[in-house]
Every structure is written in C-alpha cells, then in structure tokens.
Amino acid sequence: MRTDDGATRVVIEEFPVSASAAGPYGVAAGPDGALWTTLVHAGAVARVTTDGEVRVHPLSSATGGPTVIVPGPDGALWFSEYRGHRLGRITTDGEVVGFELPTPESGPYGVAAGPDGAVWFTELAANRVGRCTVDGEVTEFPLPVPDAMPSAITAGPDDALWFTLNQANAVGRVDLGGAVTLHRLPTPDAAPVGITLGGDGALWFVEIGASAVGRITVGGEITEFPLPDSGARPHAVVAGPDGACWFTEWGGNGIGRIEQDGRTERFPLPTPGSEPHGITAGPDGALWAALESGALARIAVGTGG
Numbered sequence: 001m002r003t004d005d006g007a008t009r010v011v012i013e014e015f016p017v018s019a020s021a022a023g024p025y026g027v028a029a030g031p032d033g034a035l036w037t038t039l040v041h042a043g044a045v046a047r048v049t050t051d052g053e054v055r056v057h058p059l060s061s062a063t064g065g066p067t068v069i070v071p072g073p074d075g076a077l078w079f080s081e082y083r084g085h086r087l088g089r090i091t092t093d094g095e096v097v098g099f100e101l102p103t104p105e106s107g108p109y110g111v112a113a114g115p116d117g118a119v120w121f122t123e124l125a126a127n128r129v130g131r132c133t134v135d136g137e138v139t140e141f142p143l144p145v146p147d148a149m150p151s152a153i154t155a156g157p158d159d160a161l162w163f164t165l166n167q168a169n170a171v172g173r174v175d176l177g178g179a180v181t182l183h184r185l186p187t188p189d190a191a192p193v194g195i196t197l198g199g200d201g202a203l204w205f206v207e208i209g210a211s212a213v214g215r216i217t218v219g220g221e222i223t224e225f226p227l228p229d230s231g232a233r234p235h236a237v238v239a240g241p242d243g244a245c246w247f248t249e250w251g252g253n254g255i256g257r258i259e260q261d262g263r264t265e266r267f268p269l270p271t272p273g274s275e276p277h278g279i280t281a282g283p284d285g286a287l288w289a290a291l292e293s294g295a296l297a298r299i300a301v302g303t304g305g
Contacts, residue, residue: 074134
C-alpha cells in the first residue's frame with residue numbers, strides 16, 4: 001500500500017458520466033454492484049458499472065436538483081431533491097418514487113439509512129432533521145438554533161444520527177425519538193459539511209470553511225486537523241477500506257486521505273476544474289468520487305508506483 005518513502009500508492013481514473021452541464025454530485029455503491037450518482041443540474045440519477053457503462057434515469061422534474069444519494073434500508077437507493085423539496089427512491093431496475101415533504105421550501109440535502117429501518121435526512125432550508133419510513137411517512141424535528149443549515153448526516157455507533165450544521169458551526173446528534181444535542185466546534189466559521197462514521201468508532205467530518213478535518217467521539221470530544229492547503233475546501237468524507245477516511249477537496253481539485261492520528265495525504269485529480277463533491281467506498285475495493293465536471297473518479301489504493 002505504501003511506497004518506500006511511506007506515501008500511499010494510488011491510481012486515479014476518470015469515467016465520463018454525462019455532459020458537464022449535468023453535474024454528477026452525490027455517489028453511492030448500490031446493492032447491485034454498481035455506482036449510482038445524482039446529476040444535480042439535469043434532474044436525473046445515473047447507474048455506472050465499475051467498467052464505465054452508464055445508464056441515465058431521468059426524474060419527474062429536470063429542475064429538482066438531486067444531490068446526496070445513499071443505499072436505503074430496503075434494497076433501493078434514496079436521494080434528496082434540494083430544489084424539488086422531495087426525497088426520492090430508485091430501485092436497481094430504475095423505478096423511481098418521489099415523496100413530497102410536509103414543510104414547504106424545505107431544501108432536503110443529507111440522507112442516511114438509520115438503525116431503525118427508516119431514512120433520515122436534513123432540511124437545509126427549513127432548519128430541521130427528518131425521518132421517512134420506506135412507505136413515505138415523514139416526521140420532522142426542528143433544530144434548537146435558527147438558520148443552522150443542517151447538511152450531511154450519517155448513522156453513528158450509538159443508535160443515533162449525527163449531522164453537521166454548516167452555519168451554526170456545530171455537529172449535531174439526534175436520537176431515534178428526535179431529541180437533538182449540539183456540539184460546538186472550536187474553530188470559528190469552520191462551516192462543516194460532510195460527515196461519516198470512521199473505522200475507529202468516532203465521527204469524522206470536514207470543514208469547508210476552515211479547510212480542516214474534524215473528529216468527534218460519541219462523548220463529544222472534538223479534535224481538528226488543519227489541511228496543508230488552506231484553499232482545499234473539503235466537501236464530503238467517507239471511511240475507506242484501508243482504515244483511513246477519504247475526502248474530496250472541492251477547492252483543491254483533489255482527493256484527501258487522513259489516518260486516525262491525523263496524518264494527511266493529498267492526491268490531485270487528473271482533470272483541472274473537476275469540482276469533486278460526493279465520495280463513497282465502491283464495490284470493487286476502490287474509492288469513487290463524483291466530479292461535477294461530468295465524470296466519476298475511481299481511486300484505487302495500493303496500486304501503481
């Protein structure tokens with residue numbers, strides 16, 4: 001996995017998905033062994049095999065703005081439509097169902113499968129966290145601070161969901177009954193976005209405003225690791241198969257890797273101006289990132305020289 005100088009060996013390939021105007025944004029590994037990505041500007045979801053075969057599934061609205069996509073608890077993929085104010089569900093056969101949210105102009109963004117068999121999501125514009133059953137029954141939980149812009153969300157190790165509050169400079173925890181706890185970040189204006197459960201049982205998140213990666217334990221202990229590039233603007237983060245966390249550098253046009261002790265590495269993307277957003281661990285042992293410029297990037301670890 002490492003070269004003689006201790007660096008991680010990585011090979012990055014790019015697979016075109018769409019015209020650049022379509023904008024791949026979120027990406028998830030499906031239960032069918034393929035990658036699924038949202039096309040935020042085209043109102044579609046695409047299925048991409050690991051050898052680059054693409055099938056695009058248009059949604060009911062071309063302007064709904066599909067963003068984050070995740071595997072659901074029911075064998076389908078679930079995604080948010082930020083501008084359409086809906087949650088979407090797509091089967092591996094391409095059958096799509098949309099669920100309108102009860103709060104107008106809610107702006108759903110982050111999505112995660114919960115430990116209770118439901119789908120949990122954030123409402124970035126309505127300042128709420130929501131829960132949706134697989135049948136489409138929605139419950140919403142207001143946040144205790146105004147205009148917090150709840151963003152990404154993930155299941156924690158403690159039968160709760162953890163999420164970032166981009167404008168409240170905090171990480172939140174919501175239990176299955178809807179009770180919310182907030183943990184303020186030490187760095188002002190850090191603007192956290194992506195969050196994931198790490199291999200060490202802690203939550204790892206990225207600070208797009210501070211160009212840093214953070215770690216929070218279930219007890220609320222926070223550690224922040226500034227990145228070498230102050231303009232990296234990390235956006236999304238995922239636990240990798242190698243025990244490290246991997247993240248996209250939206251501003252730095254690269255992919256980052258951070259170990260549990262805070263050691264970081266950076267790998268530039270081949271194409272300038274790629275605008276990497278979502279990232280996931282793929283079914284083939286590689287990491288996959290969605291590039292808004294029109295492609296998916298495959299990041300193979302432990303190969304090459």
